[in-house]
Amino acid sequence: MENENIPRWFLELNDEEIKFVKNFLLASGSIKELAGKYSTSYPTIRKKLDKLIQKIQVNERKDNDTVVKLINQLEEEGKIDQEIAKTVVLEYSKSLNCLIID
Known part of the structure; x- marks a missing residue:
């Protein structure tokens, strides 16, 4: 698979x-x-x-998040570096993980 x-x-x-x-x-x-x-x-x-x-739910939100989509679009258009885009998305994703309540 x-x-x-x-x-x-x-x-x-x-x-x-x-x-x-x-x-x-x-x-x-x-x-x-x-x-x-x-x-x-x-x-x-x-x-x-x-x-x-x-x-x-948090992971589904990440997949559909407008901020992540915008960063990916900027990277695809060459407006930001791939490493910068990856770092920003990773850090933003970490902040979304804080929404998970123990």
Whole structure:
């Protein structure tokens, strides 16, 4: 499978998060069943799921963000250096990650 067909939000999940998503799907979305599998409480699993949802939403926002699109357009037009564009987008993305609440 080519990485270009995989959404960026999925590629940014770590191994533990991917395993959690897999287990969630195999449990047919049952938080109660997942809590039993992880030997933890329903609220703990709910919090973990909410954090994953936030992470996906932030990554989706990054993909559609007008600031990132503008920087990429300026780089494509040769108005700013590729390294500068990459650095600015990376730093801006880090600031968006602050929106994820623990």
